[in-house]
Amino acid sequence: MIARSDAVVALAAETFDVVVVGGGITGAGCALDAATRGFSVALVERHDYASGTSSRSSKLVHGGLRYLQNFDLGLVREALLERQIMVALAPHLVRPLPLIVPAFDGARPDRLMGVGLNLYDVMSVDRLRSPLRRGRGRAAADAMTSWSPDRHRVIDAAEVAEGLPALAGRAPTSGYQFYDCQTDDSRLVLTVLAEAERFGAVCANGLLVTELVENGGRARGVRVRDDATGEAFTVRADNVINATGVWADRLRPEELHDEAEVPVIRPSRGTHVTFRREDLPLNAGAIVPAGGGRFIFALPWLGGSLVGTTDRDHDTPDLDHVRPAQEDVAYLLDAVNAFFATELTSSDITGAFAGVRPLISSGDQGKSVDISRKAELYETSSGMVTITGGKLTTWRRMAKMAVDRLVERDARDAPCRTAEIPLGQAVAPDDLVRVEGVAADAYAALADRYGHGAHDVLAVAAQRGELAQPIVAGRPDLLAEAVHAARREQARTVGDVLLRRTRLGLLAARDVTADGGAAARRVAAAMAADRGWDAAEQERQASAFLDEARAEGLVPA
DSSP states (O other): OOOHHHHHHHHHHOEEEEEEEOOSHHHHHHHHHHHHTTOOEEEEOSSSTTOSGGGSSOOEEOOOGGGGTTTOHHHHHHHHHHHHHHHHHOTTTEEEEEEEEEEOTTOOOOHHHHHHHHHHHHHHHHHHHTTTSTTSHHHHHHHHTSOOOOOOEEEEHHHHHHHOGGGGGGOOOEEEEEEEEEEOHHHHHHHHHHHHHHTTOEEESSEEEEEEEEETTEEEEEEEEETTTOOEEEEEEEEEEEOOGGGTTTSSHHHHTTOTTOOEEEEEEEEEEEEETTTSOOSSEEEEEOSTTOEEEEEEETTEEEEEOOOEEOOSSOOSSOOOOHHHHHHHHHHHHHHHTOOOOGGGEEEEEEEEEEEEESSOOSSGGGSOOOEEEEEOTTOOEEEEEOOGGGHHHHHHHHHHHHHHHHTOOOOOOGGGSOOSOOOOGGGSOOOTTOOTTHHHHHHHHHGGGHHHHHHHHHHSGGGGSBSSTTSOOBHHHHHHHHHHSOOOSHHIIIIIISOHHHHSHHHHHSTTTHHHHHHHHHHHHHHTOOHHHHHHHHHHHHHHHHHTTSSOO
């Protein structure tokens, strides 16, 4: 990405076809979609890219097996299609993941679950055989068939134990195995933004939208305030897309709340916890019963284990610092311990995080778990287009909905192209140049996180030997990544690096906050030259991250 300072200058000076408000996955998708159709695009984000829900998901790109229980078949079919597209376009970021539903005590796997998995298989295949190829070109058609998930099957006790070593104490006897996909959600956002920029989009974070700019009653841009300087300026554009997720009904409340057709957002909190692999060893994902007919996931992720999620109404107005509630953490611990016959406690948790889903509610629909995850598009009297709802997996489809509306306005011949545009470029770990001091396990992690961009990170490590060292001992994340993030990804704070450029703040929160935040201080020192921080500012930045970690409950009490 271009330097943030350069992006801010361009945003203030130019007039764009469209300005996208929101730097999560939906906003990034809108920027990419519009730019690839020939629109000139601006994108503004008030905090950091993916700082909201888009960095705090369950990390799954999936059809949503549990949505079958609610007979939300259309959403499942749509998500399975998007899963197929994503694994083809970003193979280094979106990877197939086996999931297992085990059985115990000699029992056969649950027949009702088998029926649901059969339906899941059918929708995966049938959906991909018909509408995908029509009118999408050869490249798109080839992409759709690059990975085809195996049908679910019954596996024996040995295969269950191999996939879920944490279940050894319960001696499973058989199980179902099926496939979905997994990603690093914030890295997906950054990759989509980088592709949007490659097609001409201008993106900047740290810009708070303070008002909608109108001319003749129509939205013609946004007024923003730069949180780095306090200066305000106008981003002029012919169209405005509101892609702020759970904040979507707060961007222009006086307008939105006066329009009867606009649905109300009902925030739903999802909490996750992470563990060391040694404490909860997983090679595949597990579907874990959690009481009340609910299920949660236990997943291998980036060398650790991720457990989640809860689904509770978030009834507090603060959406910027969403903490994992103690009762949610206890709920996840109880489910994991009951299922795996473990005795894990809060002290075994390496990190915890919560995100808020932007569910659409038009009335009393009971529990948030019962509300559909379908996206909705609406347009207010000013012409501002809002896209919200949905989920991580369907971001590309949500972006298409929003940009299709702009295309209709302009009567353009500009079909959506994002189903055939690669997201980044994959690279094999063995093709990366070896740099003295970089641990052997770091190369695979870099290839997964950055694709071909891993070469740039290693170049930084080669220039300054101390940057080849890990941020946290025993983990593959390098100090060079902090410098790369500041130079090439508009990272402005230690939290940007630890929470969204790497994922140490989620996977190893105890480690990065230990010893008075020694790891955070190492990151601040690595960023200092590029950010212009003296010793006092480095200390302030490290302390700010520790305050952020406490405010967001990254380390459970």
